[in-house]
Amino acid sequence: MSLPKYQILIGGEWQNSASGEFFETDNPYTGEPWALIPRCGQADVDRAVEAASAAFESGPWPKLTATQRGALLRRLGDLITQHAEPLAQTEVRDNGKLIAEMHGQTSYVPQWFHYFGGLADKIEGSVIPIDKPGMFNFTRWEPLGVVAAIVPWNSPLLLLAWKLAPALAAGNTVVIKPSEFTSASTLEFGRLIAEAGFPPGVVNIVTGFGASVGEPLVRHPKVAKVAFTGGELSGQRVYESAAAGLKHVTLELGGKSPNIVFDDAILDDAVKGAISGIFAATGQTCIAGSRLLVQRSVHDAFVEKLVAFAKTAKMGDPASHDTQVGPVTTPPQYQKILDYIGAGKDEGAQVALGGKPADKARFGGGRFVEPTIFTGVNNRMRIAQEEIFGPVLSVIPFEDEEDAIAIANDTVYGLAAGVWTQGIRRALIMSERLRAGTVWVNTYRAVSFMSPFGGYKRSGLGRESGQEAIYEYLQQKSVWISTATEVPNPFVMR
Numbered sequence: 001m002s003l004p005k006y007q008i009l010i011g012g013e014w015q016n017s018a019s020g021e022f023f024e025t026d027n028p029y030t031g032e033p034w035a036l037i038p039r040c041g042q043a044d045v046d047r048a049v050e051a052a053s054a055a056f057e058s059g060p061w062p063k064l065t066a067t068q069r070g071a072l073l074r075r076l077g078d079l080i081t082q083h084a085e086p087l088a089q090t091e092v093r094d095n096g097k098l099i100a101e102m103h104g105q106t107s108y109v110p111q112w113f114h115y116f117g118g119l120a121d122k123i124e125g126s127v128i129p130i131d132k133p134g135m136f137n138f139t140r141w142e143p144l145g146v147v148a149a150i151v152p153w154n155s156p157l158l159l160l161a162w163k164l165a166p167a168l169a170a171g172n173t174v175v176i177k178p179s180e181f182t183s184a185s186t187l188e189f190g191r192l193i194a195e196a197g198f199p200p201g202v203v204n205i206v207t208g209f210g211a212s213v214g215e216p217l218v219r220h221p222k223v224a225k226v227a228f229t230g231g232e233l234s235g236q237r238v239y240e241s242a243a244a245g246l247k248h249v250t251l252e253l254g255g256k257s258p259n260i261v262f263d264d265a266i267l268d269d270a271v272k273g274a275i276s277g278i279f280a281a282t283g284q285t286c287i288a289g290s291r292l293l294v295q296r297s298v299h300d301a302f303v304e305k306l307v308a309f310a311k312t313a314k315m316g317d318p319a320s321h322d323t324q325v326g327p328v329t330t331p332p333q334y335q336k337i338l339d340y341i342g343a344g345k346d347e348g349a350q351v352a353l354g355g356k357p358a359d360k361a362r363f364g365g366g367r368f369v370e371p372t373i374f375t376g377v378n379n380r381m382r383i384a385q386e387e388i389f390g391p392v393l394s395v396i397p398f399e400d401e402e403d404a405i406a407i408a409n410d411t412v413y414g415l416a417a418g419v420w421t422q423g424i425r426r427a428l429i430m431s432e433r434l435r436a437g438t439v440w441v442n443t444y445r446a447v448s449f450m451s452p453f454g455g456y457k458r459s460g461l462g463r464e465s466g467q468e469a470i471y472e473y474l475q476q477k478s479v480w481i482s483t484a485t486e487v488p489n490p491f492v493m494r
Contacts, residue, residue: 011051012200028096055201073117077110134484143171145224255415259289337390414456
């Protein structure tokens with residue numbers, strides 16, 4: 001049986017790559033290929049960027065008012081709502097995440113387009129009461145130009161919305177490069193662009209691998225801004241390449257987030273928070289609470305409750321609504337997780353649960369790893385310092401607030417943190433002293449289009465979502481107008 005073939009979107013037209021070549025994308029649940037994705041290269045990147053640049057410089061897009069741009073964004077959001085179910089099904093088939101989570105995401109994605117659609121015509125400059133007589137000075141915000149949006153494989157459409165909605169609201173044009181592992185949902189989403197009424201070339205999609213598509217896209221001289229979500233090392237390479245062209249950059253990278261349980265917490269709630277932090281999405285999320293810090297006075301009782309709860313997690317077909325833990329999305333990631341489990345054992349950590357791949361015969365033949373809990377972990381171990389991006393939890397005891405803060409902040413990352421306590425004083429102190437871009441108290445994995453998201457330290461640069469995000473896609477101009485009746489000495493600075 002022949003596999004369905006996708007096409008890329010350039011200048012408003014669906015087409016094959018310049019080479020005419022394809023590569024397979026597989027279903028992580030079965031491990032079998034289900035579709036063919038265009039294998040793009042430099043020529044396709046050049047055509048996509050040129051189309052985006054032309055759409056930015058001329059044609060209908062730059063002539064639209066901010067209010068008109070906002071209307072298009074809201075129309076796109078409405079279309080996503082209408083297509084939320086098939087988009088979610090495509091995501092499940094391509095990345096193996098649960099239908100319950102993916103449908104929740106695709107149903108929530110429209111909010112980014114509604115929010116930034118509403119924000120589009122509310123970006124205002126200012127009149128400055130300038131200290132120079134005979135001068136009128138004001139500022140205005142203007143779009144950057146062509147934006148390269150590079151999206152990872154774990155939540156393609158959600159993380160694309162975080163970039164695309166503010167970029168378009170600001171008046172930019174965009175070239176999207178989805179992960180080579182999960183391109184299908186982005187290509188399906190692309191069909192809604194023209195239907196929403198966006199002019200040709202405003203949004204373009206090219207697919208393929210990092211070396212042949214991602215790097216040329218970042219380096220392209222007509223790309224003004226790069227918005228990237230992915231791993232730390234890839235982000236570093238993007239940053240270095242973009243720096244050569246002095247491009248604007250937003251990076252949302254990895255994390256090794258601490259989820260901290262104090263002895264005054266409601267332990268049953270904290271257990272659920274710990275499970276949500278690491279086993280939801282099979283741990284394949286940058287905000288995973290992969291380091292569980294538990295106050296020593298309740299450590300043993302808490303771990304007992306945690307292991308008992310984790311044992312009830314149902315693994316299986318991600319398309320089934322009662323499945324709780326799905327497969328690992330990519331073959332390299334599957335092997336990486338298993339390697340880290342081996343490293344944890346070698347370092348002397350104790351396996352309290354899991355610690356091995358699941359029986360493929362029981363789970364559709366796909367890439368499953370048992371939910372794994374390590375105890376006896378210290379913060380110097382690799383499993384406590386390095387991002388695993390899988391269902392592997394390291395439990396670390398601590399003595400008091402100072403000890404918890406010291407352990408929590410002792411990492412190169414700073415994306416997120418969780419705190420479980422009933423004390424308001426403790427909640428405020430911890431939220432202030434934790435070096436993380438997001439701190440959750442008595443909850444975990446909550447995000448919103450209204451709240452800024454981003455990292456400290458090596459977890460990234462810039463912010464996505466919230467009102468501040470649109471300024472990541474704008475540049476400020478200062479305008480001076482002389483009202484003087486005569487020109488003063490031309491040899492002296494005004």
